Amino acid sequence: MGKTPLNGLEAVYHAERPKILRLLCARTGSDAEAEDILQELWIRVRQPSQGPIANSLPYLYRMAQNLVVDRQREVQRRAKRERQWLDQHSTGAAKGGEPADSSPNPEDAILDREEGARLVAALETLPPGAHQVLTLHKVDGLSHAQIADRLGISKSGVEKHMAVAMKYLRRSMLGGY
Missing domain, CATH: 1.10.10.10 (Winged helix-like DNA-binding domain superfamily/Winged helix DNA-binding domain)
Incomplete structure (x- = not known):
């Protein structure tokens, strides 16, 4: 089975992958998270585009930055949900719930x-x-x-x-x- 030819954005992705990875590592502070975002970026790059992209490199970097922002927002939303849950379950009778037992085991x-x-x-x-x-x-x-x-x-x-x-x-x- 032969390789399918790369579209323009895929070619730019492959050429710039190490630089994009460094950028993502700097933005996230985590090599593992940067690799995850880079993989997600690859999946998005592989999807058919709506039309031609005039400036592939800036477009690719913007996509990467948007994925970082999306991750940060998700982390904040998750932390907010967890705080709300803890507040409800540790302080007691919010919505008729029973207070959590605060005594030591x-x-x-x-x-x-x-x-x-x-x-x-x-x-x-x-x-x-x-x-x-x-x-x-x-x-x-x-x-x-x-x-x-x-x-x-x-x-x-x-x-x-x-x-x-x-x-x-x-x-x-x-x-x-």
Whole structure:
């Protein structure tokens, strides 16, 4: 079976394919998506045209750009539909629906409780200075300078206590590593 002769637009497509692919990669940011659009462009180029095309190259590039825009619009429409669906199904009774269960699953709840217990145990065994500085900073919201003034120590001393506390807590939470 012989090859069918290429029409003018097909010939330009084949000649410019690498350049069109580079353009599509730049426009989409994805090699795979650029290849998909290039394939779609090829399918459209192969369809019989309504008449002669005076400037095949600009026409081909415009077709490619239009396909990119079509894809972007489809992505936006899909994202909007998904947001609407999530809003309806996560906030509750829109159109008589039941709200989604926002409570953690049992396994996550157990893991959270265990992690909380480890943190409390680690906090209780912190050295006194580190415990006091950590509490003043993280719970009471005082700056390092304010803590230094309150405790009558240097700002550097506060930073050292914080470093000890954070290192100790990190080791406790990671199992001694």
